[in-house]
Each structure stands twice: as C-alpha cells, then as structure tokens.
C-alpha cells in the first residue's frame with residue numbers, strides 16, 4: 001500500500017460568481033521514500049488539492065478519499081488532522097515569510113513546533129534540537145542564529161528554516177508547495193539540494209508542487225500533470241519527458257524555450273486554460289487540443305497507456321500512441337550538458 | 341562598422357538608504373549599478389540576466405531616464421542623452437519604449453484597453469481621435485488581441501493577453517529600441533511561448549532592437565544574440581549567447597548555468613550541480629575587490645583587493661569580455677564545492693575564526 005492514496009477527490013467553492021470546481025476527480029499515490037511532482041499551470045488546482053488533504057481548505061465542499069498510512073484524512077476530526085500535520089506530514093509553502101511569525105525568534109518557533117507535539121521535551125532540549133535542525137538544512141552559524149528573527153534571514157534561508165520546521169518531527173511525508181518559486185536559481189539549487197539530501201538520509205516521501213518542468217526533471221520519481229482540476233497524465237519521470245501520451249503534457253514540453261533552436265519560433269499551446277466556474281464538458285483540454293475528435297466530448301478516464309502499468313493518461317487517443325517530444329535532447333540542453 | 345544604437349559608458353547609479361542604527365541614523369548608499377559599460381547594436385537582442393537585486397531593472401530605468409544616473413554616459417543613436425531635460429527626452433521617448441513584467445500591476449484597472457494602448461498617441465499628440473482609434477485597433481490585431489475588445493477593461497483579459505496589451509502600447513509609436521523587463525516571467529509556460537513568439541515576430545517585422553531582461557536563462561538564451569550577466573550591480577561577463585553557454589569564463593556564470601534546472605532527465609542526471617555557498621551580500625556594502633569573492637569557489641588572495649576589469653581574457657575575441665582575475669580556461673570546470681547540508685557547523689567555525 002502506498003503511503004498516501006488519493007481517490008476521486010473533488011473540491012468545490014461557492015463564490016459570488018458561482019461554484020468554482022477547483023479539483024474534479026483527482027487520484028494519485030505517493031510511495032514511501034519517493035518524490036511525486038505535481039505540475040500544472042496556475043489555477044489548475046495543485047494547491048487546493050494538497051491543502052484539502054491536510055484539512056487546510058476552509059468553506060469548501062469536499063468528496064473523495066485520502067488515506068495516509070492507513071488513516072482516512074478527509075472528514076477526519078480537527079484533532080486527528082492536527083496530530084498528523086507537522087508530526088507525520090510536514091509542509092512548506094511558497095512564501096516562507098507568511099508562514100513564520102515575525103515576533104518570535106526562529107529557534108523558538110522551531111522548538112515550539114517540537115514541543116507542541118511532545119510536551120515531555122524540555123525547552124532546553126527543544127532548543128538544542130532546533131539548532132541541530134537549522135544546521136542540518138545548511139544555515140551557517142546555526143547555534144548563534146537560533147536567536148535571530150525571521151526578517152534577519154534572506155529568502156533562501158527562511159525557506160530552509162521552513163524545511164527545518166517541516167522535518168523537525170521526522171515526518172513520513174513532506175508536502176512542498178512551490179518551495180522555490182520565489183527564489184533565485186542559485187538559491188533554488190541550494191534548497192532543492194537540501195530537500196534531496198534529507199530524503200536520502202531519512203527516507204521522507206515528498207510531494208513537490210511546481211510549475212517548473214526543469215525542477216520536475218531534477219527531482220521527481222513520479223509526475224502528475226494537472227489541468228483544470230484533473231490529472232491528465234500520471235507517469236514515471238522519464239516516461240513523461242520522453243514518451244508523453246497526453247497532448248497537454250506534450251504541449252507543455254514543446255513550448256519550453258530550451259526545446260527550440262535559439263531564435264526559432266516556439267510551439268505554444270494555443271488559447272488559455274478554461275474557467276473553473278464552467279469547465280468544458282468532456283475532456284477539459286478539448287478547446288486547445290490539436291488532436292480533438294468526436295469522442296472527446298465524453299470525459300476520458302485515467303487509463304494505462306504505453307508499455308508500463310504505472311503510466312496513465314486521461315485521453316481517448318490510442319494507448320500505443322507514440323510521441324517523440326523529448327527523445328532528442330534540446331539543443332540548448334545539450335550545450336549545458338557539454339559545457340565543462 | 342555599424343554604430344551601436346545604444347551605448348552605456350561607465351554607468352553608475354546609487355540610491356540613498358537610511359538605516360536606523362542604535363546610536364545614530366546612518367545614510368548609506370545602495371550600489372545598484374556600478375560602472376557598467378555595454379553597447380547594443382541595431383536589430384540585435386541583448387539579454388540581461390542575474391539574480392534578484394543585481395541591478396537589471398535599475399539599469400533599464402537609467403536607459404529610459406526614469407532615473408538620473410550618478411555617473412557615466414548614455415548614448416542613443418549617436419546622441420548623448422545622459423542629461424537631457426524632460427522636454428528634450430520627449431523625442432527620444434518615442435524611440436525607446438519599455439515593456440514591464442507585471443501584466444496585472446502595470447495597467448490601470450479603471451481604464452479601457454483601447455485608451456491604454458492609445459496613450460502614446462495622446463502624449464505625443466499624434467493623429468486625430470478617429471485615426472488614433474484605427475491605429476489602436478490595428479495594433480491590437482497585430483499583437484493577437486481582438487480589436488472588438490477595444491472598450492474592455494484589463495480585468496477582462498488573461499495574463500498573456502494583458503502582456504499583449506503592454507506590448508501593443510510600447511509598439512504604438514514604432515520605437516527603435518524596446519526594453520523588456522521580465523516580460524514573460526509572470527506567465528505560465530504555454531502562454532509564455534506565445535508572447536515570446538510575438539516579440540520575435542515583431543522584431544523581424546519592424547527591425548526592433550531589444551534589451552531583454554530576465555532571471556530565466558533558458559528564456560534569455562532563446563531570444564538573445566548576446567547576453568550580459570550581472571552580479572551585485574556589475575556586469576561580470578558578456579558574450580555571444582552560444583559562447584556564454586559553451587565557454588563560460590566567469591565562475592558566477594558557470595554556477596548560474598549549472599543551477600538552471602533543465603527539463604530533460606538525461607541532462608539533469610548526468611551533470612553536476614554546483615551549489616554556491618552563502619547568500620547574496622547586501623548591495624549597501626558590497627564586498628571590496630571582486631564582488632563575487634565571498635562566494636567564489638576559485639577566489640584567491642588578490643580577488644579581495646583588486647577589482648577585475650571587464651575585458652577579453654585567455655585570448656577571447658573582443659565581443660567576449662569577462663571580469664575575473666582567474667577565469668575558467670577552455671574546458672575547465674569549477675572545483676567541487678562544499679556540500680549544502682551537514683557540515684555547516686564546520687563552515688561556521690571557519691567563518692567565526694575569520695570574523
């Protein structure tokens with residue numbers, strides 16, 4: 001059994017404009033010790049889906065199931081959820097400053113996080129552990145910096161403090177929602193490195209939400225491609241990049257600047273994502289899909305495609321449909337590889 | 341030889357910042373752009389990359405004279421515009437336009453897009469109202485907007501469409517130089533490709549010259565003929581695009597390239613990620629000598645005291661210039677760096693000893 005099994009998740013919000021169907025029948029598994037990347041354009045439901053699983057969406061209608069290590073999380077009591085959050089599932093968000101309290105020192109916040117879940121830990125022990133954790137995520141002079149306030153840290157260091165808090169209680173799962181989107185590439189590289197090393201050391205499973213296919217290629221074991229609240233494709237990393245089945249995945253990969261000859265015209269996906277107030281009937285990608293045909297007015301189920309049983313696609317095109325999007329590495333990517 | 345359309349000579353821009361100290365208020369200066377020299381040839385795209393706060397936008401705002409510079413010269417089409425008055429700048433403004441990052445923030449939400457795009461005609465007193473409306477609708481058509489949406493408000497457009505509105509407005513007076521400051525950074529990748537194609541098409545059609553600012557190297561690589569890399573207000577390397585990628589000379593350029601995630605598993609599995617130690621120093625008090633020396637894996641003693649000139653190194657052609665005392669040789673790579681996790685206490689002791 002997978003560590004986290006999400007089945008047919010639906011999340012709806014009532015808004016003055018009507019019902020927003022943010023997540024519409026999402027299913028995926030997260031295996032122990034592995035990284036699942038959730039990728040998709042903004043508004044595709046990535047954050048809502050993961051926040052719902054940990055009980056953080058308020059005022060939404062939720063159906064479906066999310067079983068984490070044997071416990072059903074959807075509809076679980078606030079008590080159960082609070083025990084799971086932090087202790088068993090650590091979380092990191094895009095903007096670390098908004099999740100750190102400005103008036104308390106970083107060390108105090110990490111220590112309190114530990115003590116909130118285990119009152120037998122003394123203040124001194126928790127503080128010691130906080131310093132260790134800060135050092136673990138690569139904060140220089142950690143023992144001194146426990147007494148600093150969040151604003152005294154740079155963006156990249158705050159994100160590392162968040163990681164330290166998220167892994168303080170050795171969770172089985174870390175959910176990271178665009179953890180590096182606000183960071184520069186060299187700082188992003190540091191933070192990704194920290195996450196990878198923590199996984200290697202402690203076997204933490206990671207759900208990594210991102211819109212950056214480069215980050216996916218570097219970090220993921222498995223990938224879920226989301227569009228308009230649904231999973232379009234679920235595939236092991238190499239399958240997705242080299243043999244995508246779904247025309248949307250294919251379109252995303254083709255539109256990358258690194259895939260084109262410099263200066264040439266790129267191959268964009270025409271049009272724009274649909275409104276979730278009134279999502280199209282049938283396949284949500286139909287209005288933008290170059291391969292759409294009559295059958296696409298019915299919603300395609302996520303079904304096995306290609307050779308491998310863990311490669312699923314929600315598209316009516318023949319399962320054997322071979323694409324070659326990524327088989328020849330892009331010219332710019334090649335250069336990077338060949339650079340000294 | 342053709343003359344550059346734009347040349348920047350030893351451009352310097354600082355900002356005063358007041359920090360409330362314990363006993364006295366100090367006024368420091370942020371060295372946002374420091375002694376930058378660059379030229380842009382007609383019809384080319386010069387890419388400008390670097391991390392947040394390195395001075396890209398400040399440089400752009402100096403070129404368009406939204407900021408006055410402290411020192412140096414800006415020469416546009418042979419004319420020194422460094423100290424032009426507002427009135428004299430008006431003529432230049434028609435030729436130099438800007439496209440901004442934020443397609444949400446840069447458009448007034450209460451004005452109709454037709455009048456937003458038509459602004460430059462009004463400011464520069466071009467045409468009758470009827471002619472203006474026709475020109476605006478032609479522009480809308482050209483950038484891929486429906487001209488019938490002339491009377492709509494910005495909120496009724498998607499991010500990609502709003503960026504097209506910004507492009508249309510910049511294009512209105514047929515400028516010669518367009519400064520694009522992160523024009524696609526706020527857009528999703530499928531939409532980003534649409535806008536990049538539009539910019540490339542317009543360049544071909546109107547012979548535009550671009551200064552293209554982005555923190556995304558793969559985007560800059562795609563559109564630029566030459567690329568300048570900035571670090572803490574300085575240009576550290578400038579080179580033809582392909583050469584910058586295949587033969588980076590500056591250790592910072594190399595680190596930046598290696599940190600760029602590549603959407604290709606074969607490449608990401610086989611290459612080595614160089615993780616730079618430490619954070620960006622504050623531009624209020626930038627390191628002496630080479631500004632990169634606090635993080636540079638190749639730094640030696642002289643780096644802390646000597647400011648490296650931006651010049652061709654190791655026999656490079658004049659168009660490839662690098663500001664480094666110990667540049668990377670042909671095929672040479674940066675030495676392995678400290679691991680990011682685990683030994684920070686050791687690092688700490690080193691730092692504490694030297695502090």
Ligand SMILES: Nc1ncnc2c1ncn2[C@@H]1O[C@H](COP(=O)(O)OP(=O)(O)OP(=O)(O)O)[C@@H](O)[C@H]1O
Nearest residue numbers: 355370372391392393394395396397398399555623
């Ligand atoms: N008006 C101002 N007053 C004071 N400091 C400023 C001002 N404008 C910019 N700075 C400072 O100058 C430096 C360069 O800023 P700039 O906006 O040019 O960076 P940038 O390279 O465009 O960064 P980003 O990638 O975040 O857009 C920064 O340290 C910034 O804080």
Ligand SMILES: Nc1ncnc2c1ncn2[C@@H]1O[C@H](COP(=O)(O)OP(=O)(O)O)[C@@H](O)[C@H]1O
Nearest residue numbers: 013020022041042043044045046047048049276
């Ligand atoms: N509290 C809420 N009320 C109404 N709509 C919401 C709420 N939170 C999110 N949404 C909508 O749900 C959709 C999915 O949002 P989100 O999960 O944040 O997207 P992503 O993280 O993929 O960018 C969006 O259309 C968003 O506007």
Ligand code: SF4
Nearest residue numbers: 283286289296315316
């Ligand atoms: S189901 Fe039809 S419309 Fe949807 S992606 Fe497949 S071919 Fe395109």
Ligand code: SF4
Nearest residue numbers: 630633636643664665
């Ligand atoms: S001058 Fe010295 S510190 Fe600066 S980049 Fe070159 S080697 Fe590194």
Ligand SMILES: [Mg+2]
Nearest residue numbers: 046047048177
């Ligand atoms: Mg989100």
Ligand SMILES: [Mg+2]
Nearest residue numbers: 396397398521
């Ligand atoms: Mg900027």
